[in-house]
Amino acid sequence: MKRPKDQLKAHIRAQNQTLILETSERVFARQGLAKTTTQMIADEAGLPKANIHYYYRSKKDLLEAVLERILRLWLDSVSEFNVEEGPKHNLTRYISEKIDQSRINKNASKIFAMALIGEETFVLDYLRNLFVTELSREKATIQIWVDKGLMASVPTEHLFISIWAMTQTYADFDAQVKIMLQKDQLVEDDYEEAKQFITRMVLAGCQVMEVEV
Amino acid sequence: MKRPKDQLKAHIRAQNQTLILETSERVFARQGLAKTTTQMIADEAGLPKANIHYYYRSKKDLLEAVLERILRLWLDSVSEFNVEEGPKHNLTRYISEKIDQSRINKNASKIFAMALIGEETFVLDYLRNLFVTELSREKATIQIWVDKGLMASVPTEHLFISIWAMTQTYADFDAQVKIMLQKDQLVEDDYEEAKQFITRMVLAGCQVMEVEV
DNA sequence: GTCTATACAAAGATAGAC
């Protein structure tokens, strides 16, 4: 049975962990994974460095906790395909949600990209699991649409690779995008233009029927 | 007037610099920019660490030399648009060349991506220059095609952002691509499929006329 | 031009007092 004192402790623990994770996310995204020091995180969180190591034994542990948090959040923010609604609605929504993710959670996206480019085992393992479960279902759904004549047959894997690449680039390489668009900051309209153009290419490339289903 | 001795020294210098740069490119790509130590580079090049610092005063200098080498090489490996040939040929060739770049010079692409995601001043400055000179010309060429009715009017900046994102992802995030395709290594056929699919989306999205010009 | 030895700084991590 939990006593009040334990509850207080648990509360403090949860609060500090959240503070550390949120701060880490910012610092990791800003500085890069390897350049980030536990000292920087401690300073920005307003805690002594030893506290960081009290909650997360090593920097690696901390990074993995940050990644886990990001990935859980991510899965929730993108809808699954709904076969009845047909390819047009689903692909349009999917692209829209991925772009929103880039805008709203840019740091998360950057950290994920950094971990992926650095081939962090943690992220690779996660992806392997995800693809076995998720992608095979999306692939089956697309096949149904193809069979119904609602869209052309496409290499599903390359389709997803392309959509992810196009949408994430607005978060991961936003510095490049800003230079291209000659802007100091990206605004909502920029993301909307991106959505429209990407959607247009995907729908046209997959020869998605214009008709409603 | 150069004496033989000076020529010998110059030769040794050039040879060592090339060795160091090529080795650095491999190690930077494998380990990440920040994780790479001058010691690793020295070991892999078979030189004492002090020699690295003799040729490149600091790690930052070395990284910039590596980046400069990569960027020079890159510019040469992609053709400019040729207005007479029309959009179909040009876009198809452009995508093909970019994918080839990903395959043949994967390390260079990764280092570039790492530097970009880390917002290295050196790379951002380079891009700024490039866009002022190159992109404005490509943009003008596309406008000519649009005026001639050879393709639809598209947001040029987003078009290039998308093409770069899709083609580079096969180099930068090849770990992810491998998982998606369930392969240990990407082979030429994988890159060919990517080329075809990306080209298909771009041409369809831009409503490029099928007719020859 | 090469390389050993070393200076110096900074990072990750922990011990131990409070």
Next chain:
DNA sequence: GTCTATCTTTGTATAGAC
């Protein structure tokens, strides 16, 4: 649970002999 002080390792960079 908090935090100061400290240990250990490792990195960048250079001095100085050859």
